[in-house]
Amino acid sequence: MNATVPGNCHRAGCASRIPAALTSAQLCLxxxxxxxxxxxxEALGRCREGRSLDSEGLEWLLSDALAVVKNLEEGADEPNPEQRDRMLELLLVLSNVHEYVANQSVRIKRPA
Ligand SMILES: [Zn+2]
Structure with a gap:
């Protein structure tokens, strides 16, 4: 089992465990x-101001959403209501950003 333990959060002063789904982020949940x-x-603010998002930033948001969903699944056995609420709230904000993008009211900057 120890082979897959990613260790502790890389934030200074934080000794929380990194969940498997966040190994690449090196952060606790x-x-x-x-x-x-x-x-x-930040992204939602840019959308509301009618500014463009870059495709790199969008990919970040997408990977955030995937990591959150993965954590929700993994935590289903031992729910932490507070964390769960924050993750659901985050997904809601993320879906707002995606809606802006899907409606193409936001231009996506693609690398030339
Ligand atoms: Zn931490």
Whole structure:
């Protein structure tokens, strides 16, 4: 079992375990969700102002959403209501961003 344990969060002063789904982010769930909120809020702000999003940023948002969904699945056995609420809220904000993009009210900058 130990082979798949990714270790502890890389944030200074945080000793929380990194869930398997967040191995690439090297963050615990709380810190990952914190960061994802910042990125997502930024993207939503850009959408509302009619500014363009870059495709790289969009991919970030998409991978955030996938990581959140994976964590929801993995945590289904031992639910933590507070974390669950934050993740669901994050998914809601993410889906708002995706809606803006799907409606093409936002231009996507593609690398030339
Ligand atoms: Zn942490």
């Amino acid at each position: 709380d810190h990952f969700v914190d960061e994802a909120f910042v990125r997502t809020d």
